Amino acid sequence: MILSALIWISLAVGLTFNALGVIGILRFPDVYTRLHADTKATTFGSIFTSLAVVLYAAGEFFKDPEGQYETLALHTVLAVVVLAFTNATSAHAIARAAHKRGHKPAQAVCDRLEETAK
Amino acid sequence: MTPFLLLQALVLLGLVVTAVLIISFKDLLAAAIAFAAFSLLLSLEFYLLQAPDVAIAEAGIGAGLTTAIFIIAIRGTQRHEEKN
Amino acid sequence: MKMTKIVRTTADLFFPFCLVFGLYVVVHGHLTPGGGFQGGAVMATGTALLLVARSYDDVTGRIRKGAMKACEAAGLLIFLCAGFSGLFAGRPFMANWLAPDSALFRTAVAHGPNAGDLNTAGLLPLLNFGVGIEVLGGLTVILLYMLSGIKEEKKP
Amino acid sequence: MTRWIFTALVLVALMLLAMVRLFKGPTAADRVVALDAINTLVVASMIVLAVVFRQFIFVDVAIIYALLAFVGTLYIAKYLGGEL
Amino acid sequence: MLSFIVTALFSGAVYLLLTAGSGPVLRLWSAQELLVAVVVAVAVGFVARQYFASARRRAAANPLRWLQAVAYVVGPFFLEMAKANLDVAYRVITGRIRPGIVRVKTGMQTDMGTLLMANSITLTPGTLTVNVDEESNDLYVHMINVPAGMESRETVEVRELFALFDCPRWVRRIAE
Amino acid sequence: MTSRLLLALPYFTVVVLIVLGLAVMLSKRNVVKILMGLSLMESAVNLFLVATGYRHDSVAPIFTNVPAGPMALPTVQALTLTSIVIGVATSAMMLSFAMVIYKKYGTTDIQKIKKLKG
Amino acid sequence: MRHVLFSAILLLFFGGLMYLAADLPFGDPPRTDMDDYFLRNAQAQTGANNVVTSIVFDFRGFDTLGEATVLFTAVLGVGMMFRKLKEGEEYEND
Incomplete structure (x- = not known):
């Protein structure tokens, strides 16, 4: 019962943050701020939806240890770790490429990188 | 209309949208990006159609390697389509 | 040209991961989704990751075209040898003569997502391995050649 | 079971929303951001769908996905930065 | 040599993580999986040793x-x-x-x-x-x-x- | 009747994709774009093959103990697998052709190439 | 004028294909004899749990052999295109 409630909460939180991330991608003014929304919010949301899956696997595992639910849980955790790592790195790569291409951060109060590049 | 069919309809709609984007972009790099998204969604569709082997192959080759090859080819030729 | 330190270190971390995952997919080709093509593609993407994170010259010192071509040829050769071994066993070409009942290779039992019985299915694991090696070599050689084509153009 | 398929539905719908940025994005970098978001959402929905189908080996597809779409993104970023 | 061992250990660990739940050994692995894990670890360790654990990254062994x-x-x-x-x-x-x-x-x-x-x-x-x-x-x-x-x-x-x-x-x- | 039309959605998508790919291949003049159209059509054919083999409420053709039910047809999936690998090999080869053509003629417009070398 | 003609032909093609597609049964393939045979016998005959792999490598192994050959040939073709030109050698008919 508690587990079911926890799964519901995880799913709701995950969906909320995924939705916020996508809305952020649509709303923010330039590449860097969009990357903020994309990387943080969608990764966090995906972690929570996957957490729901792991919780589900744990619950079923206690009911029926023969059902190979540990495979589900372990592979899900692995997928999430890979996802978080790759997302962070690709966000860095995109931001650097955008800056090298000369996209200025919109509404910026300071830009130290450009000052040193000159 | 079961939820499963609705899910499939949404994915197929996404496929059509990305395909239209591929043909409408004049910028080849943007077209390549849309092609990567198309491959991603196609893989999801294979997954929904209970073909995990094909989904893995499409994910690996479509999303990773084909994008890389297209990007290299665009780098080796030119980025924008010529105007007439 | 090299990408930044962060990308390079991530590539170094994920290269063995890609190889292990590709081998996992190849080895379990007859039990779980996957097989020679998919595993080979995953491994080839591992080398593509190294290629993108480092400069072309830096990588070609370690991933040599010759070795990759050898991989490819060896894969095709394994495939052909496995095919011809059917002839020696008195069966037609490409017959899976080790399956279904022999001392070492037996019929698989389904008891879960990963049955863990790797010594099943006769020749299939060998064929999987051959195709995996071939796809790894082939796709990597294609990428290396295309990158070298870019590089030649940049010089003048 | 309904909650899982509902989650997958919402995730796919969000994918379609992210495609708006893929369409609009004034620069190629914006489009790559949208591609990245779609990639993450696809991985999440694949993990959820594995529970819907009760086929737990399908999670492998999601891992391969997360691993390989990254390579495509890196190639695009490298080209965008003018380093390829 | 140390870099080889580090890479091989990492690869073997990842492989075992992937195949957990396949057999009777420790209720997690079957005998064949363990054997293949050793082979995979040695092979990947040999191929990837220069990358994964270069001289600077020995600390990862701990x-x-x-x-x-x-x-x-x-x-x-x-x-x-x-x-x-x-x-x-x-x-x-x-x-x-x-x-x-x-x-x-x-x-x-x-x-x-x-x-x-x-x-x-x-x-x-x-x-x-x-x-x-x-x-x-x-x-x-x-x-x-x-x-x-x-x-x-x-x-x-x-x-x-x-x-x-x-x-x-x-x-x-x-x-x- | 309507429900049957709704069920055939994958086939309709295949038709749309094939027509779009054909339109790109016939109307565009950039070689890389034409190859994209070709890949699009190829993906459409793959989707068609896999959709042909789907059965309602079926499971993947892999024997595990988890669900029981009718299985999706495996032969078309095997064919699609072969098709995908051949597709990437051929498109890599054609893109190399495009690069060599650009190196030699300095353009990727097929009509200009025709004019340059009658 | 040409655009209109082109669009008309494409539209006609689209309509025809749509008409054909509407008749295809989705989710209920009419002839499944061969696949049912594979599904029944794959595990006993080849010992593989994954039926797709058993078809790719066993029942239809020749297809895979051909596919491997095509991949090999494609790699050879790419290599031929990007081979290094020798000293003083030029592309032909230049």
Whole structure:
């Protein structure tokens, strides 16, 4: 019962943050701020939806240890770790490429990188 | 209309949208990006159609390697389509 | 040209991961989704990751075209040898003569997502391995050649 | 079971929303951001769908996905930065 | 030799993690899987040893560091990430942003430390690593909301980016 | 009747994709774009093959103990697998052709190439 | 004028294909004899749990052999295009 409630909460939180991330991608003014929304919010949301899956696997595992639910849980955790790592790195790569291409951060109060590049 | 069919309809709609984007972009790099998204969604569709082997192959080759090859080819030729 | 330190270190971390995952997919080709093509593609993407994170010259010192071509040829050769071994066993070409009942290779039992019985299915694991090696070599050689084509153009 | 398929539905719908940025994005970098978001959402929905189908080996597809779409993104970023 | 062993151990561990739940040994693995794991570990260790564990990254051999890494990810890092996401959610809804790029001094010595620090910064509080100085390992960080007064300073200490915990100290303990 | 039309959605998508790919191949003049159209059509054919083999409420053709039910047809999936690998090999080769053509003629417009070398 | 003609032909093609597609049964393939045979016998005859792999490598192994050959040939073709030109050698008919 508690587990079911926890799964519901995880799913709701995950969906909320995924939705916020996508809305952020649509709303923010330039590449860097969009990357903020994309990387943080969608990764966090995906972690929570996957957490729901792991919780589900744990619950079923206690009911029926023969059902190979540990495979589900372990592979899900692995997928999430890979996802978080790759997302962070690709966000860095995109931001650097955008800056090298000369996209200025919109509404910026300071830009130290450009000052040193000159 | 079961939820499963609705899910499939949404994915197929996404496929059509990305395909239209591929043909409408004049910028080849943007077209390549849309092609990567198309491959991603196609893989999801294979997954929904209970073909995990094909989904893995499409994910690996479509999303990773084909994008890389297209990007290299665009780098080796030119980025924008010529105007007439 | 090299990408930044962060990308390079991530590539170094994920290269063995890609190889292990590709081998996992190849080895379990007859039990779980996957097989020679998919595993080979995953491994080839591992080398593509190294290629993108480092400069072309830096990588070609370690991933040599010759070795990759050898991989490819060896894969095709394994495939052909496995095919011809059917002839020696008195069966037609490409017959899976080790399956279904022999001392070492037996019929698989389904008891879960990963049955863990790797010594099943006769020749299939060998064929999987051959195709995996071939796809790894082939796709990597294609990428290396295309990158070298870019590089030649940049010089003048 | 309904909650899982509902989650997958919402995730796919969000994918379609992210495609708006893929369409609009004034620069190629914006489009790559949208591609990245779609990639993450696809991985999440694949993990959820594995529970819907009760086929737990399908999670492998999601891992391969997360691993390989990254390579495509890196190639695009490298080209965008003018380093390829 | 040490790099080979480190890579082989890592590969074998990943393979065993992937195949857990396949047989009777320890209720987790079958005998064939263990055998194949050894073969895979040796093969991958031989191929990837130059990359995974170059001379600079010997520190990764210490299993205590791996445990610390897990503790770091589950504990402080996750809380920081939750806080960062609430912050981003607030900015998404209100649209109140004050972006800028600042130079952050990390004081990390190794590549691994820089990578972990950069990824922590990217995933946590309203910050995004844009570039890295190859010599001094300083990071250029795009902040979604630059605190008042920070934009005029030449460099910023990395400690100031994290609100709740001393993440740099954790990273230093894990990767250096 | 309507429900049957709704069920055939994958086939309709295949038709749309094939027509779009054909339109690109016939109307565009950039070689890389034409190859994209070709890949699009190829993907459409793959989707068609897999959709042909789907059965309602079926499971993947892999024997595990988890669900029981009718299985999706495996032969078409095997064919699609072969098709995908051949597709990437041929498109890599054609893109190399495009690069060599650009190196030699300095353009990727097929009509200009025709004019340059009658 | 040409555009209109082109669009008309394409539209006609689209309509025809749509008409054909509407008749295809989705989710209920009419002839499944061969696949049912594979599904029944794959595990007993080849010992593989994954039926797709058993088809790719066993029942239809020749297809895979041909596919491997095509991949090999494609790699050879790419290599031939990007081979290094020798000293003083030029592309032909230049």
